[in-house]
Amino acid sequence: MSDHEFGNVSTDLKLSLVEAYLKAFTTALRPQFPELWYIDAFAGTGERVIKQTAVPADLMPGQAEKIERRRGSAQIALDIRPAFDRIVFMEKKKSYCSALERLKEQYPGRNIDIVRGDANAAIEAEIQAMKWVGKRAVMFLDPYGMAVNWTTLERIRKTEAIDVWYLVSLAGLFRQATRDPEKLDDSKRVAITRMLGTDEWIEAWYNRPKKEDLLGEYDDVYQRVADVEAIESFVGKRLKSLFPAVLPPKRLKNANGAPMFSLFLAISNPAGKAIGLATKIGNSILKA
Numbered sequence: 001m002s003d004h005e006f007g008n009v010s011t012d013l014k015l016s017l018v019e020a021y022l023k024a025f026t027t028a029l030r031p032q033f034p035e036l037w038y039i040d041a042f043a044g045t046g047e048r049v050i051k052q053t054a055v056p057a058d059l060m061p062g063q064a065e066k067i068e069r070r071r072g073s074a075q076i077a078l079d080i081r082p083a084f085d086r087i088v089f090m091e092k093k094k095s096y097c098s099a100l101e102r103l104k105e106q107y108p109g110r111n112i113d114i115v116r117g118d119a120n121a122a123i124e125a126e127i128q129a130m131k132w133v134g135k136r137a138v139m140f141l142d143p144y145g146m147a148v149n150w151t152t153l154e155r156i157r158k159t160e161a162i163d164v165w166y167l168v169s170l171a172g173l174f175r176q177a178t179r180d181p182e183k184l185d186d187s188k189r190v191a192i193t194r195m196l197g198t199d200e201w202i203e204a205w206y207n208r209p210k211k212e213d214l215l216g217e218y219d220d221v222y223q224r225v226a227d228v229e230a231i232e233s234f235v236g237k238r239l240k241s242l243f244p245a246v247l248p249p250k251r252l253k254n255a256n257g258a259p260m261f262s263l264f265l266a267i268s269n270p271a272g273k274a275i276g277l278a279t280k281i282g283n284s285i286l287k288a
């Protein structure tokens with residue numbers, strides 16, 4: 001089975017923002033660059049399956065479960081015109097890679113590579129193997145959780161050729177950074193530090209607020225005081241410390257309105273012209 005069932009209304013929004021950027025990117029850069037690439041590091045299957053809850057059989061006999069198939073990021077990228085010259089799909093799951101192979105067959109003549117494995121290792125290998133002069137690329141980092149290592153972002157930044165759409169899991173960070181520091185075990189600390197490339201988040205998110213009573217100042221409970229806003233802002237500052245430009249993100253919520261992700265656009269090319277163009281396109285999409 002390779003059906004990839006995921007997402008909600010925010011997923012549609014996320015994919016429509018990335019699609020709008022991809023279209024504008026190839027339209028603007030096609031005349032200047034012979035090699036435009038798209039790298040989807042958490043590619044999925046190319047489609048998204050949405051199952052509608054079936055009506056109970058005793059109420060509506062014979063009524064089948066309704067399955068809707070929508071395009072995922074991989075297929076969206078393949079459909080972009082002007083077309084990308086090369087497309088790289090990275091995906092950890094074997095059955096999803098097989099689905100991507102079948103998708104590839106529907107686009108004969110296109111230069112499509114499918115790399116099976118962990119995205120961090122695959123990006124490292126891809127970047128290592130390539131000369132980036134004369135090329136421009138868009139990369140989409142769309143993990144479920146906190147799978148992107150900071151060292152991977154450092155590698156991407158060094159190319160000076162890649163614009164990255166990075167879906168940051170606010171819910172993942174919020175959950176791992178437990179309010180009670182006693183519950184913040186080593187595995188949680190390591191996961192957050194691996195993602196953010198620093199342990200300064202501990203100092204920034206936890207504090208020992210001072211309180212005063214008649215006897216003077218005393219320490220209140222030691223706990224996480226950073227809310228989702230502060231966590232998103234910390235991530236933004238970290239990205240800005242690495243990339244020449246990072247746009248204000250789009251916050252994505254779940255069906256109950258709880259913030260789940262922040263979608264960032266980071267630009268690795270330090271040239272003013274590249275930053276200007278990517279910022280203009282990105283802002284027009286993110287603010288729309």
Ligand SMILES: C[S@@+](CC[C@H](N)C(=O)[O-])C[C@H]1O[C@@H](n2cnc3c(N)ncnc32)[C@H](O)[C@@H]1O
Nearest residue numbers: 042043044072073091092093117118119142144
């Ligand atoms: C949110 S889904 C991506 C959806 C895709 N962008 C789309 O629009 O169809 C995340 C994908 O990443 C894959 N994945 C999870 N961990 C991974 C890793 N470390 N490296 C590469 N792929 C991974 C999952 O199997 C899943 O297909």
